[in-house]
Amino acid sequence: MNLQKILVPIAAVVAVVLAYRSYNWAGLAAVATVLAFWMLLHFSRMMQVLKRATGRPIGYVDSAVMLNAKLKPGATLLHVIAMTRALGELRSPKGEQPEVFVWTDGSKSYVTCTFVGGKLSHHELFRPQVPEDGVAS
Numbered sequence: 001m002n003l004q005k006i007l008v009p010i011a012a013v014v015a016v017v018l019a020y021r022s023y024n025w026a027g028l029a030a031v032a033t034v035l036a037f038w039m040l041l042h043f044s045r046m047m048q049v050l051k052r053a054t055g056r057p058i059g060y061v062d063s064a065v066m067l068n069a070k071l072k073p074g075a076t077l078l079h080v081i082a083m084t085r086a087l088g089e090l091r092s093p094k095g096e097q098p099e100v101f102v103w104t105d106g107s108k109s110y111v112t113c114t115f116v117g118g119k120l121s122h123h124e125l126f127r128p129q130v131p132e133d134g135v136a137s
Contacts, residue, residue: 002117049082059089059102064109068125071113075120077101080113088113 012035019027061067061084070083077099081087088101097116104110107128114122 046078049078052085053081053087056086058087059104060086061103061105061111064103064105064107064111064125065127067103068111068123071111071120071123073120073122077115077118077120080120 015031015035016028019031021027023030067084071080080101084103086103088103090099091102091112092098092100098121099115101113101115102110103113109125109127112124112126113120
C-alpha cells in the first residue's frame with residue numbers, strides 16, 4: 001500500500017488536534033479551512049485537466065517523441081494526461097494492475113506507458129519502420 005495514503009490523513013488529524021489544543025475553536029477552524037482549500041485545489045486541478053482532455057481523441061498526442069522525452073518514472077497518470085491533453089487508450093484489462101495506456105501521434109509513432117498504483121513505472125516509444133527509399137507510405 002502507498003505510504004502517502006496513510007500519512008496524509010494522519011497528518012491532517014494531528015494538525016486538527018494540535019490546532020484545537022493550542023488555539024481552541026479558532027485553531028480548529030483555521031486548520032479545517034486550510035485542509036478544505038487544499039482539497040479544493042486538487043479537485044479543481046483534476047477537473048481542469050479532464051476538461052481539457054474531453055476535446056481530444058482518446059489516445060492521441062501531438063508528438064509521441066516529445067511525450068517520450070518529457071516522461072519521467074514516478075509521474076502520476078493525472079500529470080501525464082495533463083501533458084498530453086488527452087486520455088490514453090487503455091490496453092490492459094480494466095481494473096487490473098499494472099495499467100497500460102497508449103498515446104499515438106499522426107505519424108503512427110506511439111508511446112506505451114505502464115502505471116502501477118497510478119504512478120508511471122515504465123514507458124517506451126515505438127516508431128514505424130521507414131522504407132529504404134525514404135518515402136513513407
